[in-house]
Amino acid sequence: MAEDSLQAQQARFAAHLRDPDANPPPDDVAPERMAVYRRLFFNNIETLLAKAFPVVRRILADEHWLALVRDFYARHDARTPLFRKLAEAFVDWLADGRGEHAGDPPFLAQLAHYEWVELALSTAEDPPPATLLAHPNGDLLAAPPIISPLCWTLAYDWPVQRIGPDFQPTQPGAAQTFLVVHRNRLDEVKFVEVNAVTARLLTLAEQQPEASGYTLLEQIAEELQHPEVDDVVSAGAEILEGLRERGIVLGTRLS
Numbered sequence: 001m002a003e004d005s006l007q008a009q010q011a012r013f014a015a016h017l018r019d020p021d022a023n024p025p026p027d028d029v030a031p032e033r034m035a036v037y038r039r040l041f042f043n044n045i046e047t048l049l050a051k052a053f054p055v056v057r058r059i060l061a062d063e064h065w066l067a068l069v070r071d072f073y074a075r076h077d078a079r080t081p082l083f084r085k086l087a088e089a090f091v092d093w094l095a096d097g098r099g100e101h102a103g104d105p106p107f108l109a110q111l112a113h114y115e116w117v118e119l120a121l122s123t124a125e126d127p128p129p130a131t132l133l134a135h136p137n138g139d140l141l142a143a144p145p146i147i148s149p150l151c152w153t154l155a156y157d158w159p160v161q162r163i164g165p166d167f168q169p170t171q172p173g174a175a176q177t178f179l180v181v182h183r184n185r186l187d188e189v190k191f192v193e194v195n196a197v198t199a200r201l202l203t204l205a206e207q208q209p210e211a212s213g214y215t216l217l218e219q220i221a222e223e224l225q226h227p228e229v230d231d232v233v234s235a236g237a238e239i240l241e242g243l244r245e246r247g248i249v250l251g252t253r254l255s
Contacts (some may be wrong), residue, residue: 045073045086052087053115056108058165064103071098084123091116105168107158114160117181118189121150138252140213140240141233145205146250151182153194153202161191184247192246197224198239202248209253213240 046069050057057065076093094109127149134146157172178199180192204216217236221229243249
């Protein structure tokens with residue numbers, strides 16, 4: 001009974017901290033102390049999110065930002081005690097849990113995801129050495145190109161890399177924005193805007209790790225219904241070389 005009672009007290013305590021308007025405080029905690037706890041817990045969450053999403057924080061008015069954080073704090077069903085996972089949870093919640101709210105920018109969820117990507121890659125564990133084995137100077141057309149495991153190819157409906165206090169679009173772009181984000185050998189996270197063909201090439205290379213660069217580019221030419229396959233292959237070869245120079249393509253697969 002004592003354990004059940006303690007668990008019930010802890011549940012009431014946590015519920016009040018998360019949503020004090022909907023949950024009364026525990027009877028055995030002084031109101032002054034409870035107020036300190038409320039401020040301490042909320043301020044910790046708000047500070048962490050503000051640091052993780054600086055652009056979102058800057059474009060939202062103080063009142064709107066604090067209401068957004070309070071809504072997340074009250075309604076998000078936390079599954080992990082790790083603070084570094086908080087930003088990821090916030091991104092997921094904006095995409096699937098927040099719902100429509102008056103005043104929320106229409107690009108809010110995608111902008112938050114864009115900001116989170118840098119944090120996610122900067123803290124990602126180093127890949128196993130075996131995943132990095134490649135012929136660094138191999139023929140990218142004749143053999144399968146190896147994409148860095150610390151590289152993500154992203155597509156957004158909004159030009160998220162340009163959004164800030166001075167640019168807040170009200171309609172999605174006429175075409176999708178494609179970004180490649182990767183962590184280089186110096187552990188720096190870099191973003192590169194690419195075209196649809198480059199994004200498709202990287203996606204296919206990851207989906208078909210046994211396919212040569214030539215085979216991948218042939219498939220792209222077919223998808224584009226391009227009449228000159230050799231032109232697509234030639235342009236694609238230049239793209240692959242440029243990606244290799246950036247460290248996005250590590251080389252070719254070892255046979």
